[in-house]
Amino acid sequence: MTATASAPQRVTLAAARRPARRRGLAWVSLALVMAVLIIWPLVRLELRAFDNGGDAFTRMVTYPGIGRVFLNTLIVAVGSVLIAVPLGTVLAWLTLRMPPALRRVMAILPIVPLMLPAVAKVAAWTYLLSPRTGLLNTLLRSWGLGSGATGPLDVFTMTGIVVISGVTLTSFVYLFVHSSLEQRGAELEAAAAACGARPWTVFTTVTLPLLKPAVIYSTGIVFLLSLGQFSAPLLLGAPKNIDTISTLMYRVSGDYPVDYALGAALALPLLVIGLLVVVAQRRALGDERRYAAVSGRARQVGVRTSWWAAVPLVIYLLVAVVLPLLALVVVSLSPYWSGRITPSRFTFDGWATAFADPSTQQAISTTAQAVGFTIVLVVPLGYLAALALLQRTRVPAPVRRVIDLISSLALSMPSVLMGFALLLTYSTPPFRLYGTTAMVVVAYVSLMLPHAIRPQLTSMLATGPEYSEASRVAGAGPLATTWRVGFPLIRSGIGVAVSLVVIMVIHEFAVSLMVTSPGRRVIGTLLYDATNFGTAPQVAVIALLMVAITTVGIVAALVAGGARALDRV
Amino acid sequence: MSEVNIENLTKGFGPAVRAIDELTLDIAEGELVVLLGPSGCGKTTLLRCLAGLERPDSGRIAIGGEEVFGGRREIPTHRRGIGLVFQNYALWPHMTVAQNVAYPLRAKGVSRRAREAAAREALALVECETLVDRLPAAISGGQQQRVALARAIVARPRLILFDEPLSNLDYRLRGQLRQEIRDLHRTLGFTGVYVTHDQTEAMQLGSRVVVLREGRIEQLAPPQELFDRPATSYVARFLGIGNAIALSRSDDRWVFGDPAVEIDLPHVPLPADSCELLLRAVDLTLAPPGSEGGADRVVVEGTVRDVLFGGDVSEWIVEVGGGTVLTATAAARTWPYAAGDRVAVQFELDDALLYAGPDGRLVEPVGAAA
Numbered sequence: 001m002t003a004t005a006s007a008p009q010r011v012t013l014a015a016a017r018r019p020a021r022r023r024g025l026a027w028v029s030l031a032l033v034m035a036v037l038i039i040w041p042l043v044r045l046e047l048r049a050f051d052n053g054g055d056a057f058t059r060m061v062t063y064p065g066i067g068r069v070f071l072n073t074l075i076v077a078v079g080s081v082l083i084a085v086p087l088g089t090v091l092a093w094l095t096l097r098m099p100p101a102l103r104r105v106m107a108i109l110p111i112v113p114l115m116l117p118a119v120a121k122v123a124a125w126t127y128l129l130s131p132r133t134g135l136l137n138t139l140l141r142s143w144g145l146g147s148g149a150t151g152p153l154d155v156f157t158m159t160g161i162v163v164i165s166g167v168t169l170t171s172f173v174y175l176f177v178h179s180s181l182e183q184r185g186a187e188l189e190a191a192a193a194a195c196g197a198r199p200w201t202v203f204t205t206v207t208l209p210l211l212k213p214a215v216i217y218s219t220g221i222v223f224l225l226s227l228g229q230f231s232a233p234l235l236l237g238a239p240k241n242i243d244t245i246s247t248l249m250y251r252v253s254g255d256y257p258v259d260y261a262l263g264a265a266l267a268l269p270l271l272v273i274g275l276l277v278v279v280a281q282r283r284a285l286g287d288e289r290r291y292a293a294v295s296g297r298a299r300q301v302g303v304r305t306s307w308w309a310a311v312p313l314v315i316y317l318l319v320a321v322v323l324p325l326l327a328l329v330v331v332s333l334s335p336y337w338s339g340r341i342t343p344s345r346f347t348f349d350g351w352a353t354a355f356a357d358p359s360t361q362q363a364i365s366t367t368a369q370a371v372g373f374t375i376v377l378v379v380p381l382g383y384l385a386a387l388a389l390l391q392r393t394r395v396p397a398p399v400r401r402v403i404d405l406i407s408s409l410a411l412s413m414p415s416v417l418m419g420f421a422l423l424l425t426y427s428t429p430p431f432r433l434y435g436t437t438a439m440v441v442v443a444y445v446s447l448m449l450p451h452a453i454r455p456q457l458t459s460m461l462a463t464g465p466e467y468s469e470a471s472r473v474a475g476a477g478p479l480a481t482t483w484r485v486g487f488p489l490i491r492s493g494i495g496v497a498v499s500l501v502v503i504m505v506i507h508e509f510a511v512s513l514m515v516t517s518p519g520r521r522v523i524g525t526l527l528y529d530a531t532n533f534g535t536a537p538q539v540a541v542i543a544l545l546m547v548a549i550t551t552v553g554i555v556a557a558l559v560a561g562g563a564r565a566l567d568r569v
Numbered sequence: 570m571s572e573v574n575i576e577n578l579t580k581g582f583g584p585a586v587r588a589i590d591e592l593t594l595d596i597a598e599g600e601l602v603v604l605l606g607p608s609g610c611g612k613t614t615l616l617r618c619l620a621g622l623e624r625p626d627s628g629r630i631a632i633g634g635e636e637v638f639g640g641r642r643e644i645p646t647h648r649r650g651i652g653l654v655f656q657n658y659a660l661w662p663h664m665t666v667a668q669n670v671a672y673p674l675r676a677k678g679v680s681r682r683a684r685e686a687a688a689r690e691a692l693a694l695v696e697c698e699t700l701v702d703r704l705p706a707a708i709s710g711g712q713q714q715r716v717a718l719a720r721a722i723v724a725r726p727r728l729i730l731f732d733e734p735l736s737n738l739d740y741r742l743r744g745q746l747r748q749e750i751r752d753l754h755r756t757l758g759f760t761g762v763y764v765t766h767d768q769t770e771a772m773q774l775g776s777r778v779v780v781l782r783e784g785r786i787e788q789l790a791p792p793q794e795l796f797d798r799p800a801t802s803y804v805a806r807f808l809g810i811g812n813a814i815a816l817s818r819s820d821d822r823w824v825f826g827d828p829a830v831e832i833d834l835p836h837v838p839l840p841a842d843s844c845e846l847l848l849r850a851v852d853l854t855l856a857p858p859g860s861e862g863g864a865d866r867v868v869v870e871g872t873v874r875d876v877l878f879g880g881d882v883s884e885w886i887v888e889v890g891g892g893t894v895l896t897a898t899a900a901a902r903t904w905p906y907a908a909g910d911r912v913a914v915q916f917e918l919d920d921a922l923l924y925a926g927p928d929g930r931l932v933e934p935v936g937a938a939a
Contacts, residue, residue, distance in 0.1 A: 203800065467659055475673050
């Protein structure tokens, strides 16, 4: 009796000797890893700006045309917000005014533009709207609009940059506003109507205030993303020397030796604004859990619907997806690009040449490796971080706050700035990783961490802690609970995280351009090389390849994460 | 051996909130103790501390003589050998009913065949054996909670915790499941801790009932004693004893209301100048105005404000002493009075509960001294 009783006693004693302190240490080291990945490169970079008494700032303000550069950056940011926020909000609102059968298909479509890599899209628009050979321009001229051999539209202008940036970012606004509208359902509006409010009163007193968090959040995101907008100004601004802070930083990173101090000085305003926007969002929104934990079971009842609501959506899709894709296909099949579609001369030579080119093969393999390693590293990291953010009573509050801060900070930093900081950190001693796949992977992991946290966090919030608690009560340890209950329940969240990382990594352009060497390209940077030194069909083929790889990645993630994951991307 | 000992347990959330405050409680083996109180009284926190889902700040918890929390020791939840029934069931949506129920045995490493048999047996106990291959989303709320019960008992834990398990169910189902939990407790003889804010549930299920207030035990008693002699006016009100008359001393008489109505409380030595008289609705009777009381029978005249017909029983709402509202409950049509009628409200002094002092302690006995 005594012998049998003492054996389990010892086991539990050993388990009991693993008190809160050791658990706390594990979370602290997680926060440290995140800080090393994200904060440290930024700090190292910005310290450079203040070397030598800060003479980098003197160099910056005396840089020729610097005022114009800052102004351009601001115009792109404000212009994009003015286009994307109203357009995205209206599209989201219209989606809910479609007949249910139509809505099921259409609601997901405004997100499709996000799956088109930005540089591929910008390249496509040059084929549509370049003044001399743009498809749309030749079409307009044949209708008698405009005169001479050019115009009437020109994509290589400030307006072109702003419009393309704004249209691209509309999808983000749509994403946030739509999910907010859908979660709430129409019941709250119906309740207001039942209280005697007219439709307009309902809209201003219920719909808009409830949308406030989503609109504020997406305005902040769009502002930051367009502030760091890189591919549009780089590809479209070049002919007329339109520079923004991000393109100027890229130029600085291309000089040898790299003037890191000047780059750091240029980056400082972006960094400060990024911080300010994050703080302002926090202030305006308060505790984000208030908005995240709304149940998804709300119904759309009593809304008047109409097929006409689909028209603006179709137009948007035409402009943002169909036209660019068509242009890419046409150009990729043409032997050379003249601005005319001549199907009789279509050929697959462009495709054959691209695949035969060893640099294409090498870029595809590097991209695949980088994506694979990044996912393997960043998704578990994101899982742990999301767990830490949720375990209010188990994880020490300061650690939680640090993790929270780091993840939102990383979201607010323009990628060109992150790229510059990562270039400095990992190409100089003690790392000297420049030119290796490892450098690309480290950069991607740093960049993708927030995107890996968010979907998993949302999934965990939606399922609540009871399931895991029930498993622990049932006698399963932490590992068994994670494996049998935790993972299966947030499978769709993990699927979303994986597909987001795939999309973002393949789309990633600014960081890739900085951290890859000419000898080890990823597919996005290969496309940029082609725009500089290659032919138009070559560019189109690579752009379509990017689209294809993205699609494969998303489909794979969806198969793994269950089809419902698509709703959450 | 599965008694539970809680000693000086304290748990706060931040410096301002003390969810549990120096609480000591011993639960005997086989006892089903109900923790009763309004939301925010600390009952759920106490339950979660027992389960190891919440870490107390200080104190000691022992289950079956084994210390699970105390000093530097903390045994994690999954080694405490307990069962827990959640308010929202917490059935894992990706597992079938059988897999859900067998899970505690799977965690113990029981062979597949043995745990399937045990799961079937547990499901039979809650009359859900036909649901084995269904998914939780495909069964009703009442069935889900039955399955959750089966999951909690399948491994025969030494302690089963219930966290408001019936709150999400409708009235009739609640009654049925209450009965089933009672039967299970009687059949299996487990030690149980049951959290609820529903006094009927507490009365019907508890071997003893603990009424909690701001993290402390306000009263600990068997249900009958609790209802007969609520120790404080807080307990009495929480048990639904809502007829309150605020009395004050005027010369040597007890009066209330404006204009003052006198109540004859013979021979009651009172420590204070004011006190509160609480009366159960079933202890009030109505009579024609002008009726005489008796030696231990108090009469107050008033006006019927409303009569609420409730099927079996009706409630007469009577206003007395200009502003004090009393409710008398009896079988429907017991009294012929309607709204606007003058009546005499009568009650036995023996049935009245008198509370005085700053924390409203019970003054006893009221009528017996006569």
